[in-house]
Amino acid sequence: MNPHKVPFWLRWLLPVVLVITWLGIAGVGGPTFGRLDEVSSNDQASFLPAGAEATEAGDWQVKFRDSKEIPAVVILESDAALTPPQLGEAAKLKAGIQALRLGSAVVGPIPSQDGKAVQFIVPVSSSNELRTHVQELRDTVRSGVPGVHAFVTGPAGLTADLVNAFGGIDGILLLVALGAVFVILLLVYRSLVLPLAVLFTSMFALCAAILLVFGMAKMGWIQLNGQSQGILSILVIGAATDYALLFVARFREALTHTSNRTRAVVTAWKKSFEPILASGATVIVALLCLLFSDLNSNKALGPVAAAGILCALFAALTLLPALMALLGRAAFWPFRPKLLPDDEREPEIVTGLEGQKGLWRGVATLVSKRPRVVWVASTLILLVAATGVLQLKANGVPQTDVILSASDAVDGQKALARHFDAGSGSPAVVVASQSAAGQVLEKVKATQGVGDAYLLAEGSVPLPGAPGAPSEPAVRDGKVLINATLNSAADSVEAENTVKSLRSAVKVADPGALVGGVTAIALDTNTTAQHDLAVIIPIVLVVIFFILMLLLHSVVAPLLLVLSVVLSYAAAMGVSAWVFNGVFKFSGADATVPLFGFVFLVALGVDYNIFLMSRVREESLNHGTRPGILRGLAVTGGVITSAGVVLAATFAALGVIPIMFLVQLAFIVAFGVLLDTVLVRSLLVPALAYDIGARIWWPGKLARRPVPLAKGAEEERAVSRF
Template sequence: MKPRTDWAPPRWLRVVLPSVLILVWLAAAGLGGPTFGKLSSVSSNDQASFLPASAESTDVQDWQKKFTDSAAVPAIVVIESEDALDHAQLDGLSTLGQKLGDVTGVQRPAGDARTSVAGPIPSKDGKAVEFIVPVADTNKVKTVVADLRQVLDDSAPSGLHAWVTGPAGLTADLVNAFGGIDGILLLVAGGAVFLILLLVYRSVVLPFLVLFTSIFALCAAILLVYLFALWGWIALSGQSQGILSILVIGAATDYSLLLVARFRESLGHVESRWAAIGRAWRAALEPIAASGATVILALLCLLFSDLNSNKSLGPIAAIGIVFSVLSALTLLPMLLVVFGRTAFWPFRPRFEGEHPPARKHVDETGIAGLAGIRGLWRRVGTLIARRPRATWIVALMLLGVCTLGLTQLKANGVQQTDVILTQSDAVDGQKVVAKHFDAGSGSPVVIVTKQADADAVLAAVEQNDGISTAALYTGGGDPTAPGPAPQPVVKDGRVLIDATLASEADSARAEQVVRDLRRTLPAADPSVLVGGVTAIALDTNDTAQSDLLKIIPIVLAVILIILMLLLRSILAPVLLIGSVVISYAAALGVSAVVFDHVFGFPGADAAVPLFGFVFLVALGVDYNIFLMTRVREESLRIGTRPGILRGLGMTGSVITSAGVVLAATFAALAVIPILFLVQIAFIVAFGVLLDTVVVRSLLVPAVSYDIGKAIWWPSRLWSSNLHDKEGGPRV
């Protein structure tokens, strides 16, 4: 006789339900798949667009728009010779400037000027010249810079070396580095997931079913994200795009593995595939929904960020998790019920009958909860049962040692020339510019001051050792030309001062110059504003660091509330939160040591610790939810300590597999040669493995076993009559 809880749908529903759900997901994939190639058209990697409205550099940008209608981004073309350039060579380079100005996308000249390109400007040593090329078509910077480089290849005099650098050149190379997101990243991540599933389940069919579930979830999420970005509801960047793809594939696979494990277990107890999927779905619903809700709410906490790049990632990634949960709870069950036991071919699970009575969950060693558990998880369970306190103390000490590396963490931003990890024409050109010219040329500090205080502010700017030259903005007039000197442009009683930095605009020295100017210039004009490329990077780093202190407590509070509601306990959630926090600190500590002494990175983006925290804490809690919901289920049947051992044994393989899959998918981010993504890839991949192997397998179950049923305080399970005397030895 079938248990009352088993679902036996009518024949017509067994045909209609799978057909409809699978067709709906096929339609979503069919519509979302083609949008992969369109995401770059609605994506922006402009750092300035992610600053909060309250940032000083944002105010300066708003003032700049009043002084000029152009939003052009400067490209610097630098040409170097081994010997000093003679007059004939300089004259020949003048015609090259005209050709650069004729490139489509370069700002058109105003008035009678032949070109808007400034130059050739010779260096003091006479061995190099530079052109300042204003790129007006900021939506196609990559194409314009590629055309400028082609002009140099075709027209630069022989014997000379040429580069396109500056803000436009660096942006173009950054976009090129993100070019692998749509293809290579998905191929590597999908291949890693497929291979791991093949090794874990030794099934030919199941990896395809799980991978289809993940890819269909990603297609649906991409479609919605594309539409939201197209309508201007969210700001999409290359970083968000890459993280979205990895997060969806990893999360959808994790949720799928939990359902698959329950389905396989149910097939051993019931013959009907529909009864098995019904049991599996009901058992997996709560942990999957709770895990998904935890990650979604943790990601949405990024909406409290002041940095728009962080704020936009929240809803983008949350959309991905929503579709991951939906695909795991709707598409995958229908695929499994269609294939039944064949999904596990050639190792199909056999029907063995119902669970033995609870009293028989004692193995031959007398430890309750380990009956039927074999292999590694039986040995781990035995260790925890016999030495719980020693186990969790050693695990905690190991994590504590790992956290010592936090003292070496340098997450205060890096130079833009260090962001791209592969060869970059713009990075090479920037080094040539710094060698022959004022390193900050082409990316000046922009100062907005009152007209009445302009002379005093200009004098104060020129006194700063980090400033090479400074001048009032005259709208393009040449101050060295014969006749009256051009007058500064005045808007609403304000003038602009352009100050050329002596060091690279994206260097730590340049940022310190901006800090110094912001500290000293208010003495001449209390309303003065300091902005520009360097100020944008400085404000971005400062905002990211303040976001970290603001968002961490919010995320922890949200997750704590969810765990309390899920586990009906206070003590267990507090311990789980503590475990993932120390796991995060340990992962960040090891990562800092690896970044400094293995990879030799110059530092880390200021947003790296925040992104690492959100992903590791939210995803780390996922595995604890998978574990503790099963522990609670078993504890209700056989008591807390036996329930802990049985819950660990029953979820050990699936959670470890899920952790390896998620680590592999995040590690795939490293194929994109961007420093930020490579660092996030390592932190999350290593952190997930650390959490899976040490925290979830040893620390959490050992602490819980040592505490006993008080772990459920103050719920009914804490005060129940299921005593811990079944649990075997206790330290």
């Protein structure tokens, strides 16, 4: 082909303009990465829906205080009874804490009954400086009283440590993910240039996604938190790399048929556009289904992650083709693809394995010889693995178990439980009518698991520690507030059971009474998350099914693909449950883990089946269904497996952040993607499709045309004998 027949604007102008445009996006989006904290919140209460009882109670609680504050609990603990000089120093410490001006009045020191500890309740402003304020408080109390162990815990301390744990998102997470992708691409392509081009595509897509997400959060359209921020980075890098690998495979294939790099790019773009677009659309729509969630944290992740996939999609279809158009064969240096002689370019296809070699020819041969044995055995393996789901404990975990790294707040919570009512500093909050205040207070005090309770007095601090029951309670719009200190730690299962009992008890005296606080927030979060799981799963499956119907022009194939990824998801969750319980010894799993695992595994699992079946359909149109299945499996095996390994590696990088939820999600998605890539897409789906034959395309026209019109009955018989 004559390169001069390709217009200048297509050969040089358009690729250069696209690259410059993406450089501009990266130049603006890159610096924005460090500003995400400005629009991010890790307040657990903000995750709840407006209609949750804990949310309504929290709204009333705000009316009883002048500023937005959350309590920190300072614990001074000694191995023996505190001496009078130590108690004196503890009393002086109150002035030092108050001098920090972190919030309203400090309550304490409150001695423990065993005399070995004292505590202070320190209200801390819940601003963007919370982490700094907590660190200042820790520095002050550690040097305040000699010979004691000092801790800062409570909601403020735990939140600060949680924010510190998320600090790895900005640096280590990206380095680990990008490093893993780079190494895998080096091994796959044995090229120095191509991995860099793919990584640039992924990073520029992430910059665009950050810019888009920052803008949406700034305008108040979405709610961003550290959890969704970390998932965004991994998802964009993984998805952009996957789409890039599919395009690169088509580009390399095209370079064996033409010496013109621009024509090769155009051919690759046309061949990969539909599966990449369908894949991206499937993931985006599946993620947007999270908008049907009642839990705000789930609802927030939907548009955030969807925006990331959208940017990954555009980068793979614009920036990467532009880079390949400029680099040509040099992108694969030193192993550049060679132009095949004319007589080697189009082998006569009868069985589907002509011209194929290596591992994937062997896999395709196995599928063709024993299709039923292969798909039945694969299904049984997945069913056995899925039985582990029965051991999954996804009912939430104590907040002290969420942080997997060393935490002063976690240690302080343990010290608090040793010497005080474990719920000190994180009381249950009861909002009741003024007319029923006395009866409600009696019900609260009589509830098993409640250590102390009192009506909040006018002008006092809405925290535990005020002596006695005030005669003049604070009243706001006909409501009073009761603080109830629980015997159990606020983040424990026992505390949640106490809150359930409280809600039943207080409504006898006042049907409109509300119970909120830290424990109630956790309880309502778990309940809402389990409701979301039952609502979102059917919606996602129906949406994906219809997208696959449009892509494959079939009902049978989409139905089988959806069933296969659901089975793969169940197997991944089953194995994960065994690993979490038996290997990592986790106390449980966050209630949102099954839903997030489902959305990512089903959407991303369908991705690889889209890559496979779109190529199978293309080959089936030319060579017949069964040869098309074998040829599609053989030619896509390497690239899809590489894409699966890359995505698994990027999600595994989430494990560097010491947050139980992200570690669990990292394992579920990484293992699930590998399982889907190696077993489901390589064996189960092609073997089942091969066994069914042309009926896989029912009711489309391809189901009634098992072989191409250009081939005769003799060739069809050859295929059936194979």
